[in-house]
Amino acid sequence: MATSSVRRSLSTILPFREPALLIPAAGAVVLIYLAVLPLFMLLLGSFEAEVAPREYILTWKNYRAAYASEYTYSTFNNSLIFASGSALLTFVLGTTMAWLVERTNTPLRILFFPLTVIPLIVPGVLEAIAWIFLLSPRFGYLNQALMYLFGLESPPFNIFSMPGMIWVQSVGNVPLAFLLMVAAFKSMDPALEESALMSGANTWQTLRRITLKLLLPISASVVLILFVRALESFETPAIIGIPARISVYTSEIFVAFNEYPPDYGRGAALAVGLLLLSAVGVLLYRRITREGERYQTVTGKAFRPRQFDLGRWRWVGFAFLSVYFLVVILLPFLVLLWASFLPFFAPPSLKSLELVSLENYTYLFEFAPFRKAMWNSITLSLLSATLTMMLTSLIAWIVYKSRLPGSWVLDFLAFVPIAVPGIVLGMALILLYVAFPVPIYGTIWVILIAYLTKYLPYGMRSASGSIMQIHKELEEAAGASGASWFETFWRVTLPLLRPGFVAGWIYICIVSFREFSSSVLLATGESMVLSILLFNMYEQGQMTVVAAIGIVMILTLLAIVTVFYKLSGRVGIQPG
Amino acid sequence: MIEVQSLVKTFSERSGNTVRAVDGISFKIEEGRFYTLLGPSGCGKTTSLRCIAGLEKPDSGTIEVAGELVYSSSTRAFVPAYRRPIGMVFQSYAIWPHMTVFENVAFPLRVGKQRPGGEEVRRKVKNALELVELGELGGRMATQLSGGQQQRLALARALVREPKVLLLDEPLSNLDAKLRERMRVELRELQRRLRITTLYVTHDQIEALSMSNVIAVMNAGVIVQEGAPREIYMHPKDQFVAQFIGSTNQISGSVRGAERDGCITVATELGEIACTAMGEMPQGSPVVVIVRPEDIVLHTRRPQEGRNVIEGRVGAVMFLGEYLDCTIEVGKSLLRAHQPHSLDLRRGQPVWAELPAGECCALYAEGSPTILETREL
Numbered sequence: 001m002a003t004s005s006v007r008r009s010l011s012t013i014l015p016f017r018e019p020a021l022l023i024p025a026a027g028a029v030v031l032i033y034l035a036v037l038p039l040f041m042l043l044l045g046s047f048e049a050e051v052a053p054r055e056y057i058l059t060w061k062n063y064r065a066a067y068a069s070e071y072t073y074s075t076f077n078n079s080l081i082f083a084s085g086s087a088l089l090t091f092v093l094g095t096t097m098a099w100l101v102e103r104t105n106t107p108l109r110i111l112f113f114p115l116t117v118i119p120l121i122v123p124g125v126l127e128a129i130a131w132i133f134l135l136s137p138r139f140g141y142l143n144q145a146l147m148y149l150f151g152l153e154s155p156p157f158n159i160f161s162m163p164g165m166i167w168v169q170s171v172g173n174v175p176l177a178f179l180l181m182v183a184a185f186k187s188m189d190p191a192l193e194e195s196a197l198m199s200g201a202n203t204w205q206t207l208r209r210i211t212l213k214l215l216l217p218i219s220a221s222v223v224l225i226l227f228v229r230a231l232e233s234f235e236t237p238a239i240i241g242i243p244a245r246i247s248v249y250t251s252e253i254f255v256a257f258n259e260y261p262p263d264y265g266r267g268a269a270l271a272v273g274l275l276l277l278s279a280v281g282v283l284l285y286r287r288i289t290r291e292g293e294r295y296q297t298v299t300g301k302a303f304r305p306r307q308f309d310l311g312r313w314r315w316v317g318f319a320f321l322s323v324y325f326l327v328v329i330l331l332p333f334l335v336l337l338w339a340s341f342l343p344f345f346a347p348p349s350l351k352s353l354e355l356v357s358l359e360n361y362t363y364l365f366e367f368a369p370f371r372k373a374m375w376n377s378i379t380l381s382l383l384s385a386t387l388t389m390m391l392t393s394l395i396a397w398i399v400y401k402s403r404l405p406g407s408w409v410l411d412f413l414a415f416v417p418i419a420v421p422g423i424v425l426g427m428a429l430i431l432l433y434v435a436f437p438v439p440i441y442g443t444i445w446v447i448l449i450a451y452l453t454k455y456l457p458y459g460m461r462s463a464s465g466s467i468m469q470i471h472k473e474l475e476e477a478a479g480a481s482g483a484s485w486f487e488t489f490w491r492v493t494l495p496l497l498r499p500g501f502v503a504g505w506i507y508i509c510i511v512s513f514r515e516f517s518s519s520v521l522l523a524t525g526e527s528m529v530l531s532i533l534l535f536n537m538y539e540q541g542q543m544t545v546v547a548a549i550g551i552v553m554i555l556t557l558l559a560i561v562t563v564f565y566k567l568s569g570r571v572g573i574q575p576g
Numbered sequence: 577m578i579e580v581q582s583l584v585k586t587f588s589e590r591s592g593n594t595v596r597a598v599d600g601i602s603f604k605i606e607e608g609r610f611y612t613l614l615g616p617s618g619c620g621k622t623t624s625l626r627c628i629a630g631l632e633k634p635d636s637g638t639i640e641v642a643g644e645l646v647y648s649s650s651t652r653a654f655v656p657a658y659r660r661p662i663g664m665v666f667q668s669y670a671i672w673p674h675m676t677v678f679e680n681v682a683f684p685l686r687v688g689k690q691r692p693g694g695e696e697v698r699r700k701v702k703n704a705l706e707l708v709e710l711g712e713l714g715g716r717m718a719t720q721l722s723g724g725q726q727q728r729l730a731l732a733r734a735l736v737r738e739p740k741v742l743l744l745d746e747p748l749s750n751l752d753a754k755l756r757e758r759m760r761v762e763l764r765e766l767q768r769r770l771r772i773t774t775l776y777v778t779h780d781q782i783e784a785l786s787m788s789n790v791i792a793v794m795n796a797g798v799i800v801q802e803g804a805p806r807e808i809y810m811h812p813k814d815q816f817v818a819q820f821i822g823s824t825n826q827i828s829g830s831v832r833g834a835e836r837d838g839c840i841t842v843a844t845e846l847g848e849i850a851c852t853a854m855g856e857m858p859q860g861s862p863v864v865v866i867v868r869p870e871d872i873v874l875h876t877r878r879p880q881e882g883r884n885v886i887e888g889r890v891g892a893v894m895f896l897g898e899y900l901d902c903t904i905e906v907g908k909s910l911l912r913a914h915q916p917h918s919l920d921l922r923r924g925q926p927v928w929a930e931l932p933a934g935e936c937c938a939l940y941a942e943g944s945p946t947i948l949e950t951r952e953l
Contacts, residue, residue, distance in 0.1 A: 191670035194631050195730075197657040198664040199684035200737060209687070213674045 023485075024398045024407060030391065031413040034453045038428035039275070039420070045431040046268035062265035067273070072252075079231060079248040081162060082241075086169035087226035091219065093170065094177025097321065101178075102185040104308045106317035113182075115325050120175045121557040122333075123514035123531055124235030126550040127172045129538055130332035132240065133339060133547075135159035141335060141347055160244035169236045171328050173229060177222055184218045203308065221288045228281035231274070232421035234517035238535065249274045250423045250517065257427065257521060268431065271424040279419040333554070339547035360548035369528060370549065376444050376523075377530040378556070381512035384451035385505045391452070392459030392504070393497055396467045397489065401475070411460070418457040422517030425450055430521060444527045450518045455508045462504025463497065470496045506564050510557055577773040578605040578628060578741060583637035585623050597623040598634070599797030605790075608771040610764070614784040615794035616820065621777045622745055624794075628775065629664055629743055630657030642740035658688075663734030664743040667750065669726045671718045677729055678714035681705060684737045704732040707766070724755045731763075735770070742767070742774045748783060760786055781821045785809060793817050813854065815942045818866045825872075825911050827865040828941055831857050839933055846906050850883050851936030862941040869901070871935035872913035874921075875928040884931040886911070890921050904929050 046063070048056045066072060097116055101109045119127070134142040135157045143155035158164060192214060196206040237251040247255070249270065256267035310317060338348060340360055346352040364370045392414065398404065399411045417425070429450055433441040440446050470493065478488040494501070516531045523532040530553055538546045585598040598620040605611040613621035626632040627647070628639055636649040641662065646655040663684075672680055681701045685692055692700065705711050708728035713721065721729060727747060734742060747763070748756045764787045767774050778784055784791050785805040792802040793816075801813040812818035815826070829844030831853075840853045842865050849865050857863065879885055891903035891910065895917065902921055904911040911929055921927070 189668055189670060191666040191668050192672060194629075194657070195664065195666055195670035195733070196672075196683070196687070197631065198629060198662060198743075199733065200658045200688035201683070202656070202658050202687075205687050209683075210672060214672070216674070 023394070024402065024404055024410070027391075027395050027398055027410055028413070031395065031410060031456075034449065035413050035416045035456065038425065038432050038453070039416075041432040042268055042271055042275075042424065042428035045264060045428075046272045049265055062269040065263070065266045066256075066269035071247075075247050075249060075252050078162070078246055082165055082169065082237070082246075082248050083227045083230040085162070085166040086173070086230045087223050089166060089170040090173045090177045090226050091223045093324075094174045094222075095181045095219070097174070097324070098178050098181035098185055100317045100321060102182050104310050104314065104317060106310065106314050106321065108318065109321075112321045112325065115329065116178050116321075117175050119172065119329055121510055121514070121554065121561065122172070123516065123534075123550070123553055124172050124233065125239060125514075125516050125531055125535055125538075126336070126553065127332065128168050128236050128239035129534075129546060129550065130336050131164075131168045131171075132159055133335045133345075133543075134332065135164065139345060139347075142331075144347055160240060162246055164244070165236050165240050165246065168240060169230050169233065172235075173226055174328075176229075177226060180218075180222050180225075181215075184215060184222075188214060207308075217288060217291060221285055224281060224285045224288065228278050228285070228419075231281065232278055232423075232517070234421075234423050234520065238516075238520070239538070249277075250421060253423050253427060254520065257430075264431065267427055271421075271427045274421055275419065275424050278421055282419040336547045336550050336554075339544050340551045342544045345543045360545050361552075363545065364548055364552065369533060372526070373528040373530045373533040374552075374556075376447075376528060377513055380444055380448055380451060380529065381509045381560075383448055384455065384512040385509040387448075388452055388455045388459040388508050389463065389501050389505050392456060392463040393467070393494065393501060394489075396460060396463035397493060400464055400467050401470075401472065401493075411464075414456045414460045416457075417453050417455075420454070422450075422454060422515070422519075423521065425454055426518040426521035429518075442524055442527060444529075447519055447522050447527060447529065450522060451508075451512045451515060454515070454518060455511065458508060458511075459504050462500040462507070466497050466500030467493075502564065506561060509560055509564075513557055513560070514553065577607045577609075577642055578611075578775060579638075579640040580604070580624070580628065581638045583624065583627060583639065584635045585620075585627055585632060586635050596797050598627065600637070601794070601797070601799050602637075603792055603799060603802065605773055605775060607773055609789045610767050610774045610776065610787055612776040612778060612784045612788040612791045613794055614778060614781065614791050614820075616779055619794040620797040621779075621794050625743055625745055625775060625777045628741075629662055630655060630660050661740040662743055663737060663739035663741070665727075665730045665734050665745065665747045667746040669730040669747075669750070671721070671726050671729055671733075673717075673719045675718055676714065677705070677710065677716050677718055677721065680718050680729060681714075681733050681736050684733060688737065700736055701732075704736040707735065708732045723751055724759065727751065727759065731766075735772075740773065742772050744774065744776045746778055749778070749780070756783075763787065785821070793820065795820075811854070811937065812866065812939070815864055815866075815939055818937075818939065823869055823912065825867045825869065827867070827909070829863060829865060831859050831861045831863055831938070833859055840938060842938055845909060846886050846911075849931060849936060850933040851931075851938050852934065853938045857938060857940075863938045864941045866937045866939060867931050867935055869912040870899075870914040871932060872911065873930040873932065874902075874904070874913055874915055874919065875930060876919075876921075876925070878928050879930060882930055883933055884936065886929045886931065888927055888929060890923055890925045890927050893921050893923065 047058050047060070049059045049061050051057055097112070100106045101112050101116070106112075132140070134140050137143060137155040137158045137160070140155065140157070140159065143157055146152060146156050147154075159168070188211075193206050193210055196210045197203075201209065231249065234250040234254065237246075237248045238254065240246075241248055241251050242255075253267050253270045253274065256263045256270060339345060341356040341358070342352065343355055343357070343359060346355065395410050395414050399407045420428075429446055430441075433446055474496065475488055475492055478492045479485075483491065514531055515529075516535070519529050519532050520535065523529045530549065534546055534549050534553070537549070581602045582600045583598050583602070584596065584600050586594045586596050588594045601620070601624060603611075613624060615621045623632060627634045628641065630646065633654060634647060634649070637647070638645065638649070639647040641660055644655070644661075645651070645653055646660055647653060672683070675683070678701055681704050682697050685697045685700060701714070702711065705714060708731050710725060710728050710732060713725070718726070718729065727750075730747070744763075748759055751759060760783060767787075776784075776787065785808075788805055790802065791805055791808050792799045793808060794800065795816050801808060801817050803811075808817065809821055812821065818824050818826070827844045827846055827849065829842040829849070832841040832843045832848060834840050835850060838852070839850045840857055842849050842851060842863055844865060851865050851867075875885075878887070886904075886906055888904040888906035888911065891905045893903075894901040898917075900915045900917050900919060900921065902913055902915060904913060904927060906929075913929060915921070
């Protein structure tokens, strides 16, 4: 009786009859499978211990092993220092650049916009390796150059340190902070500043008492998201932290999994802790952004933002942006490019110029594991981008258009993975699929599931952003013209969703191709992907081949972005 | 109080073209007057206002506010916005969301050169808030106010420094119709009471007509006509002004000749129409005869005498409450007439429209050589 009345009320809400309940139900099942089941297995795994082969008991032992030691305390401490240090540095750099580019008369500022965003596509592992090439105390080019130039006796920088880790993590995330702050500056009504001027406040008073104060909530949320990302990241901790013996949460989980015999229980217990920490961060973030809505500086109008006249200081701004671009963006790339042409690692000189050849590249293309990994990475990124966007378009439609009671649950489920660090997700999927009846463990399909899960929230954001802009009547008109639900979705809704779909697709394609922290536990042998192959070969010390792989990855990503940019016209890439 | 001379402001577009948003306008506002720049969007009215405020730097001309030269291209003088004795209300109100109502109003007193003490600030803020009837709400967060209250708050903030000049940039356009009507009256009363020199920018003719002492109608960066509201409405100088202010009938024709009583006759497709002319109009000039719908008198029987009587048929009749809005079909042309709702009109009924010669006005037709010449000057 209850069901029939629900069904009746549904058919009045929805412009179609047949799949009224089927589609939301299917969506819920898929989301629970992707987002909830692995976490449940992780929680279970953290309480399990194997007493005899294939015999498990529930126990607190794993948590004792994971948390009742001095060592864990220092790991926790390191994680906090690493995450907060890099969040602040990233924020300061990103905000300064956003302000210079968006709100001042710094010369050539328009040109700096794309230059600043380019590093978004550089894989984090590669970023870390490039900085080792530059700042390693033993062979770093920059250290050597500085020692030579200033007659120093010891290398001035040591990348294998906490400041080194913070630096690498920061420069990799500056584009994100930059884009978020540019958006914040853009959406601010310039009249708020102008009315301060009209009240008799001078430029400096306006900046201090109005502009900065108004940016406070968004700044807090940006810092928080950078903090969570650093906490969850594994690239820098793996490449720099592990050799430097600075262990953070993510590297600790990796070690527990990679030691012999692997300690799944302890790893899972650590993962649950990290999961809680980042969940708290995400919840705080949600609260701050919701609070921030009270500030509502956005009025939906196109503004012509007011530009601050920096006077002579504009050349200081210009110098800052130029140096940043040359040193932080161009130099690492050039170092990789240079190294990729060499048989072994050597500083640029006339002598080493004779060594230059394409040998690394020709080697790679005959190297079977590389070809396999390349194929896997491309397949995975295309599939995960397409499937994620299709799934999230459907979910977003259910959440924002069907107005079914309880559809917010789907929204929440699709948002859950944002709080799940990549390495925790990898851990959870191992626990799930090792015992899974379908033998997909060790294949790229597990990795595909990982990517699908991980990028659900990003897909949701792109899809829901544009689905909310589609007026309900456009779909109702299709229904009134005799189209079924499926025809309406396929021929009206999806085409209208195109801008959001394409933007989300490009973004997910890029981040899947460079994904590292969840693949690192899942990619093996046949299911190897490029980023992990890079990591493995780096650990084996094949520096120059690693550089060549890196260059190929960057070029492939550039090609993907360019092709889709051209195909889809002017569609913005949304920051993650 | 405000004197603007040959003000020019250009913007460069993305394509590289430069647009003359303000193209050499000059005007003078006497102390205590309510002066309105009226025109369609993109006519340069807001840019002019922003130049006076100091938020835009003009390309050339001079601006004088309260006896002080705040901008002059010849002497390169430019007083920054925060040093000008001006209060301003923005279209979006620009209420700072991170401050309370009190703090918003107190801000101008806390940043300027002269900073009164705490007690003085409290007194002045209180006065300003009471002036706009927000006296009770000082402690609220600014974002908790309704649209109308935010609008008053913006006004209080603009007035608290006791500026010499008040600039208002379409302050009522974000309010709903009923509230807008009320604020129109309040704003006007407040201005008259404080006798503060006010420059008002709007695209809404009703606001301009009802509030101003003087209206300047702008189009494409220049002032087309300046005058008292009544004069602008009754004697529009050209077709643009006539069209922009109020609804109007336009009948094209050519000048037939002058009559004894200062009127001219114009040959139109509706027949000969006697009307007033702005100055000399040579015979044969292409003109447009303007007559407001409310000035047309409809007769259901052929009147015994009277000039400018045109026979037609009643077309659509719309009952608008205050009056009837009806169309009269004359041959292929249509006339609009507003009539008292006591009149009983049926579609298709023959009717005689009387166009009182005193209310008909001949203007040079748009695009005729004479008009082009004056434009280029």
